[in-house]
Amino acid sequence: MDSGKYNVIRAGTGFIAALDQSGGSTPKALKLYGINEDAYSSEEEMFELVHKMRRRIITSPSFDCDEILGVIMFEDTMDRDIGGIPTGEYLWNVKGMVPFLKIDKGLAEETDGAQVMKPLPDLDDLLARAVSKKMFGTKMRSFIKLPGQGVDAVVAQQFAIAQQILGFGLVPIVEPEVDIHSPRKTEVEDQLRGGLRTELDQLKEDQLVILKLTLPDTDDFYREFVEHPRVIRVLALSGGYSRAEANARLARNRGMIASFSRALTEGLTVTQNDVEFDAVLAETIGTIAEASRT
Template sequence: MNTEQLEKVRVGAGFVAALDQSGGSTPQALRRYGIPDDAYSTDAEMFDRVHEMRTRIITSPSFDGGRVIGTILFEDTMNRQIGGRPSADYLWNVKGSVPFLKIDAGLSASADGAQLMKPIPNLPGLLDRAIDNGIFGTKMRSFITLPGRGMQAVVEQQFSVAQQVLAAGLVPIVEIEIDIHSTRKSEAEDLLQESLLVEVDKLDANHRIMLKLTLPDTDNLYRPLVEHPNVLRVLALSGGYSRDEADERLARNNGIIASFSRALLEGLTVQQSSEDFDRMLNETIASIAEASST
């Protein structure tokens, strides 16, 4: 493991950019960016368009490792190049941003108030490719609507995959999103916090994981996890909140830093001039970094 990257993730000031939209979420991200569905006709063309968007963001002067301490990539992005270099290599050696890889294959159908991850095809091979590309850690996402048996199944599945990631020598980001529109959101968050503490207490002393969670209704609910010796960092997802609301909620949760996706891209369009694009991205990155500094 790269000790310089480890230290940057552990104590670096800033946030982790989530540029890992995959097949299901890519069309919506492109629409918000100003690229309509009829601008491409195949998945390959769609991923070309989204790679152009990501390249424009990452190569912008506003995107810098002093504020964007890490970046989560989709596998297709990892396999491509930015500025004539492999994407992860460009991120770390040009921008100073630690590269992570989204490894989940999407969500299963909802059951018992939650959505488990679909089986990950050839996970060992994917982890080997990640290591070959200089990836520091991985991310996998699950979704919870209501507390109950489904939530417990999500936590158990996440930590089972996390153990495989740890065994490969990478740092897993366990992402468990709670629906911000859930009628029992606060209750689900309380129970999730308890379940997560149980699981991180089971980890070997030398194992470090990261958590990516929905911004809670109760400020500093996840503080025991922020301070846990096995938790390298706790990240917040924007989860459908506007950037302003996500920033406000994040600032009230000390020790947690952002890992926004939709909120990071808010206001960026393909039609903008380079100057306008860089200005908007700089304002966004500055506001998210400030909210992550509490």
């Protein structure tokens, strides 16, 4: 584990930017940015357009390490350059931000009120590449709608894969997202907290993880994980809340910091000139960073 990057994530004041839209979510991200699907005719063109959007964000003056601690990226972004420098190296060496890689390949069909991740048969190869590309850690997302056996399945899979990731010297971001529209959200959160506690308590002393969790209905509900010796940091995902609502909820959860995706890019469009673009981004980053300081 890189001690410099660890210290930034562990003790830094700010938040982690999630710029990791993958194949399934990229069209929606581009549309919100003002680029409709008729603007590209292949997946290659689509990824080139979204990389331009991400590059514009990352190279913006307001995208600064005083408020951005790290960036989660998609595999395609990891394999591309910014200014002739591999993205991961650019983030750390030029911007002072810690790079993470999204490793999941999407969600399986819903079973027992939850969606585990699709199989990851080539994960060892991807993790080896992540190490060579100077990634500090990884991120993987599951999705939970209802309490029950599905919650247990999500937690078990997340930590089984986390063990694999830890074996490569990388830090896993464990992300069992809870549906903000679930009619039994508080029950899910209660069961999830218990499952996470059990798994964390079984980790060895040198096995450290990051948690990325849906903003809970009960303030400070995950406070025990902020203080857990096996947890480097607890991140909050916006999960479909507006940026204003996500920030308000985040500010009430002490010790959690943001790792927003859609809420981070809200209001950015391809038609803005650089001054307009940077002004919107600066305001957004400022509000998210402020909410992350509680």
